[in-house]
Amino acid sequence: MVVRARWALAGAAACVVLLMLTWFAAFHIGAVRSADRAIFSGFYELSGHGWIDRLAYHLASLCDPTPYVYFVPIPIIIALARGRPRVAVAVAVILLGANVTTHVLKPLLQEPREASFFGWMAPIYGASWPSGHATAAMSLALSTVIAVPPRIRPAVAALGALFAVAVSYSFLTLGWHFPSDVFGGFLVAGAWTLVVVAGLLAIEGRNPYAQRKIDPVSFARTLGPVGAALAAGTFLATIALVTRPHAVVAYADAHKTFVVGALAIAALGFAISTVLVLTLTPSDTGPAPTAAHRRRWRPG
Numbered sequence: 063m064v065v066r067a068r069w070a071l072a073g074a075a076a077c078v079v080l081l082m083l084t085w086f087a088a089f090h091i092g093a094v095r096s097a098d099r100a101i102f103s104g105f106y107e108l109s110g111h112g113w114i115d116r117l118a119y120h121l122a123s124l125c126d127p128t129p130y131v132y133f134v135p136i137p138i139i140i141a142l143a144r145g146r147p148r149v150a151v152a153v154a155v156i157l158l159g160a161n162v163t164t165h166v167l168k169p170l171l172q173e174p175r176e177a178s179f180f181g182w183m184a185p186i187y188g189a190s191w192p193s194g195h196a197t198a199a200m201s202l203a204l205s206t207v208i209a210v211p212p213r214i215r216p217a218v219a220a221l222g223a224l225f226a227v228a229v230s231y232s233f234l235t236l237g238w239h240f241p242s243d244v245f246g247g248f249l250v251a252g253a254w255t256l257v258v259v260a261g262l263l264a265i266e267g268r269n270p271y272a273q274r275k276i277d278p279v280s281f282a283r284t285l286g287p288v289g290a291a292l293a294a295g296t297f298l299a300t301i302a303l304v305t306r307p308h309a310v311v312a313y314a315d316a317h318k319t320f321v322v323g324a325l326a327i328a329a330l331g332f333a334i335s336t337v338l339v340l341t342l343t344p345s346d347t348g349p350a351p352t353a354a355h356r357r358r359w360r361p362g
Contacts, residue, residue: 070260070341077253077334081246085191088242089173097319101241104320105234114235121232125198133202137209144211148265152258153205160201160254164192164247175240192246193239199226200251200331207338208259215342219335220287227331231324241323245330252334259341288332295328 087094109115123129134157141150172189203222210218230244314321 064263064266066341066343067260067263070256070263073337073341074253074256074260077249077256081192081249081253084242084245084249085171088191088240088246089175094242097323098240098242100317100319101323102234102237104317104323105231105241106237107317108235109237118232118235121229122195122236122238125195125202125229130198130202137202137205140206140209144209146209148262149209152262153209156205156208156251156254156258157201159258160197160251161194163254164194164197164250167192167246167250168194190239191243192250193230193233193243194247195233195238196226196230196244196247197250198247199229200248200334201254202226203335204251204255204338207335208255208342212342215339216285217287219339220291220332223288223328223331223335224291227328230327230331241327244327248327248330248334252337255334255338256341259338263341285336288336291332 088098089095109118124133137153137157138150141147141153168189168191171191173191175190200222203219203226206222207215207219226248230247233239234241234244
């Protein structure tokens, strides 16, 4: 098995371990439950403004079953258009496996949760972990990273993570889930993606001439789009701070746990997508392929 396949399996194992720890902490450790509620409160108290609610609803609804079913074929079509049927099958396995796993885990791991801690909000029931919307958004983002050409993967990974985080922020603002549900959904998608990628890399490793003879993606090139996305977020936050300094500072000061939680969700989303790009980074070592092997094998 190639080294990158082992890395992918190690990453998948880490996602599974973090998934179990997240569930246990969210339901059985009082301090984490309190932080979960505090982060939720920070998001939910942003609602009640017409334009915020409308924007949040439109973004969150992108991962409802009806629109989502039209997005699922996109990475599969991209892989097939590039002449990568094996990648297309891998994408289908990731999308199906991750989303089915989440729907199986929901009733299997449900625990009693506070029906309402505001007294006037709709209840979030125990079978909400992990979040189906977070799983759907992240699995779609990661699948697209696998399907596109290597040279644009860093940019697609950053945009995909931004999409998954934006969807998650939206349904948290609407009060559909607790933040721990988002962590669970992201980790389910990450685990499935890295397991399937490990299989693809292992198959590739069986052929010594299957090593991809393209420039490897450097850390700087991988992190560049992520830095650009974070810079854009910082710019938007700066605009909000400049236009309404007292309100923003007061809200952040009153919801410190919310700020930390929001940053943690973004960090996890971008970390998973970045790890995927680095795992898919081709090696520039190995025997040079002959012309015949280049015609038979079209990597990437």
